[in-house]
Every structure is written in C-alpha cells, then in structure tokens.
Amino acid sequence: xxxxxxxxxxxxxxxxxxxxxxxxxxxxxxxxxxxxxxxxxxxxxxxxxxxxxxxxxxxxxxxxxxxxxxxxxxxxxxxxxxxxxxxxxxxxxxxxxxxxxxxxxxxxxxxxxxxxxxxxxxxxxxxxxxxxxxxxxxxxxxxxxxxxxxxxxxxxxxxxxxxxxxxxxxxxxxxxxxxxxxxxxxxxxxxxxxxxxxxxxxxxxxxxxxxxxxxxxxxxxxxxxxxxxxxxxxxxxxxxxxxxxxxxxxxxxxxxxxxxxxxxxxxxxxxxxxxxxxxxxx
Numbered sequence: 001x002x003x004x005x006x007x008x009x010x011x012x013x014x015x016x017x018x019x020x021x022x023x024x025x026x027x028x029x030x031x032x033x034x035x036x037x038x039x040x041x042x043x044x045x046x047x048x049x050x051x052x053x054x055x056x057x058x059x060x061x062x063x064x065x066x067x068x069x070x071x072x073x074x075x076x077x078x079x080x081x082x083x084x085x086x087x088x089x090x091x092x093x094x095x096x097x098x099x100x101x102x103x104x105x106x107x108x109x110x111x112x113x114x115x116x117x118x119x120x121x122x123x124x125x126x127x128x129x130x131x132x133x134x135x136x137x138x139x140x141x142x143x144x145x146x147x148x149x150x151x152x153x154x155x156x157x158x159x160x161x162x163x164x165x166x167x168x169x170x171x172x173x174x175x176x177x178x179x180x181x182x183x184x185x186x187x188x189x190x191x192x193x194x195x196x197x198x199x200x201x202x203x204x205x206x207x208x209x210x211x212x213x214x215x216x217x218x219x220x221x222x223x224x225x226x227x228x229x230x231x232x233x234x235x236x237x238x239x240x241x242x243x244x245x246x247x248x249x250x251x252x253x254x255x256x257x258x259x260x261x262x263x264x265x266x267x268x269x270x271x272x273x274x275x276x277x278x279x280x281x282x
Contacts, residue, residue, distance in 0.1 A: 044071040046067075092109050095107065106145065157172060194209070
C-alpha cells in the first residue's frame, strides 16, 4: 500500500467518525412559538487515536495515528405555527490526521440538513410528541467529507418536564431513521436520551446528561475501519452539558462527550461550545 493510500484510508476513517460523533440533535422536542427564530452557532473539537474493529476489540490507530478536528456549524429553527417548525443545519469541518508516515488535512462544508417538525400531540401541555422529516443534501464532492449522497430522515421525539430533588427537570427522547440513497446506500438508526436539571429558581443554570449512538448497515458488509467504505458500524457515547443563560434570549452551552462502545469505528472524545440566541418577530 502506498503512503498516499495509507494516509487516505485512515484520514477518511477519522473524518467520518468525527462527523458522526459531533452530529448534534438540535431538535429539543419542545414547541417553538410562532414567529420565534432560534440561532445556534457552535464550535466542536474532536480527538481520537484508537478504534474498534468488527468484533468490538479496541486498539490504537496504525502507525501511531492521531486525528484532531474543529467543526463549526450554524443551526437555525423558526416557529411557523403552533404545530410546525422549520430547521436548517449547515456544518463546516477542518481535519488533521497524522501518522508516522505523514500528515493529511481536509476541510469543507458537509451535509446541509433542512427539516420540518410537526407536533403530534401533548399531554396537559407538559409532555409533547413530535415527528420531523429532514432532507439531506451534500455541499461537497470530496468523499473524504462524507458519503456524498442525498438522504432523508424521519425522527420521532418525546419531551417533557417535571421535578427532581426540588429542582425543575426535563427530558427528551429521540429516535431517527435515516437513509442515504445511491450505490451501496446506508441505513442509519440515530438515537438519543437526555435528562436535565435546572439548578436555580431563575432558570439561568442547568446541567444535562445524554446517552446516544448510531447503528448503520448496508448491503456492503466488508470490514473496514472507515465507516464510509464499510457502511456497517455502530457506536454509543455519553455526554455531559452545562448551560448558562445570560438573558432570556441568550444562552451558552458547554458539552463534553466520549465514546463508550463501538464496532467498525473510531473511539474519541469531543468538547463543544454553542450559543443559543432567540428572536421573537411577533
């Protein structure tokens, strides 16, 4: 195998793992009032130097490989009515993968996601059920940044609020099934569960714990550390977040997460910071 091919193989693996690991579930599951616009720019740092094989055995990247990346994204959600919201997600990544054989870099936009969410029902305006459909359009031609295939996702969410230890609490349960269309298309199941507590009576401080993951499959069952090539992988991760509200319309969220199990995928740790700014037009 040539130096170029070796580096390309592991760089592709790390990039796809990073893209999957930092893919955020922005949909809160709670209604967005009509006329409200939510803007959420974010930055994420990801690092990995180990991976799981097809039998979930964990080991270091070959040739002392190390991957690091910065991801920047802008998420926007608009309340169209009491039942519908529109969301748009645009991510950009800057990746570096180095081994004893050399270094490769890659950067560019990834998949543009445009979704419509419908609130199916509520229970006493305390628990909410929603269904979201999302169209996925690649903003690149370089397959090092993703599958370079159009796709669609259908996501069901259940969210609610309550009290725990005298604190206001909330939860969000989400499960989305996603299909990428094209040669050796990929089917994914993306799931996430979040539970959070508000720490003060003025609702300025909150913490939350999330457990989520991916399961992907394709007619291509061949093992490859690169999920974009094998199209058959799975992983689970745990994340802890802290949020602070500077004002009713401006909040900051800090998140740290790590992979806990995996198959045919890399193992890494990520840290992110995001702002949430709300504008009410009505």
